[in-house]
Amino acid sequence: MKQQKRLQRWMKELLKQKGLNPRNWYYIKNTPQELVIIHRHSLRPRTIKKEILKKGT
Secondary structure (H helix, E strand, C coil): CCCCEEHHHHHHHHHHHHHHHHHHHHHHECCCCCEEEEEEECCEEEEEECCCCCCCC
16 A cells, blocks of 8 residues: 555645545545545545636636
8 A cells, every 4th residue: 555645735625625524534646637535544545536627617
């Protein structure tokens, strides 16, 4: 398994929008399309799709 990393601020805000508690998650992989996170206690991975926001629309 890859090394777990602490969440950055924008990642924490994204998790809050998705209804997850950022204190319980680390991230493993960050790509332009998705964020792969892992639960701090159960070690269960989860993939979150990043939504592209269009400005002015």
